[in-house]
Amino acid sequence: MSALQRELRGIVRLGLKMETVTGLLIRMPVHAQVYRIGGADLYPIVTKRKYSLGGAEVEVEVPLVPGSSLKGRMRGLLELSLGKRLYTSDERIWLHARILWGTRAHPMSTDELIRDISGRCEVDEVFGSPAVGFDQLVEMLARDLASKQGKEEPDDADYEEAGKVARSLALNLALTRLLVDDMTPDKDYVGVLSENGRRILAISDFLEEKGENRIDRITSAADPRQVARVKPGVVFQGALRLLVFDIDKGYVKRNLELVAKGLRLVEETYLGASGSRGYGRVKFKDISVEVMKTFGAEKPEYRKLADLASVEALLGKVDEIAGEVEKTLFG
DSSP, X not given: OOOOOOOEEEEEEEEEEEEESSOBOOBOOHHHHTTSOSSOSBOBOEEEEEEEETTEEEEEEEEOBOHHHHHHHHHHHHHHHTTOOOBBSSSSOOBSSOOOOOTTOBOOOHHHHHHHHHTTOHHHHHHOOOOOOHHHXXXXXXXXXXXXXXXXXXXXXXXHHHHHHHHHHHTTOOOOOEEEOOBEEOHHHHHHHTXXXXXXXXXXXXXXXXXXXXXXXXXXXXXXXXXXXXXXXXEEEEEEEEEEEGGGTTTHHHHHHHHHHHHHHHHHSOSSSOGGGTTTOEEEEEEEEEXXXXXXXXXXXXXXXXXXXXXXXXXXXXXXXXXXXXXXHHO
16 A cells, blocks of 8 residues: 555643542562562552752652553553453453564454444554554455355455455554653652652651451461552652644544543542552543644644643533644644
8 A cells, every 4th residue: 555644633632630539559570579678569650750849950750650651551441431442462451552463362252343434433552552554454245255255265356345445544643643641740840749848758758558458268377468558648740741742633622632531530439459449549630731733833832721730620621722722733
């Protein structure tokens, strides 16, 4: 086929803060935790960040919320709330994505793939999906055509028809639209906690320890453990960016609303581990919405569209914001 051309029209940026309402645990990998001497049996992911405190740049060890954790949680909740069918390539991780292969795969059928791409599935378009090679797609379509006609192998006519279908589907394809930052404690929160640099901070200032216990139902034997988790009231900062392509005219509202609903579902459930036991309740706040025109812009710059107190406020302004984005990026 001839080269596929896509235009990145612009980017919608959602700057936001996230406050922990209850203790939050996004676990540090076991191989990393073994290097921490003493302490809890389970430990959260941490990193080091520089903050301007008392007129100096100070490196502080702080908890980290990976962008992958937030994005994955949003996607999983949206798939369930929209009733999307789930697929897998390994029978371990099930999700709604354009999975076409695997050693023990339960992939999308050809008809499902065609419906997913031609129907502009919101989850796959916003959150992304595995890349599909054009030749692989043609081969899959041709073999499906041959099978429906009772043939063991596809012939030239099948490949020609498959090529037409594949080229038509390719017109709806673009890169993953939603980019999610890692989140670290907000600079203002860290400033207050450190008394503007007058007090030295350690990772313990952001964490609490929680004792847990498991009881054997047969012997009544106890299995206690200590969990270190981010304490309630810690404020994180980060951003989400929504890419807008040339094929997204008329879809900005749908995509932006999907992101807002994903954040709302996280608020109503949890983030990280042990959510059914009260961990991971969070609240998003102080949401700033900006748009930047990229295609044809000599000097791309963000322009503020709204400052909103909550996700509920964002949902209430989606129509207005989407309209302004489309006006800016598509004229």
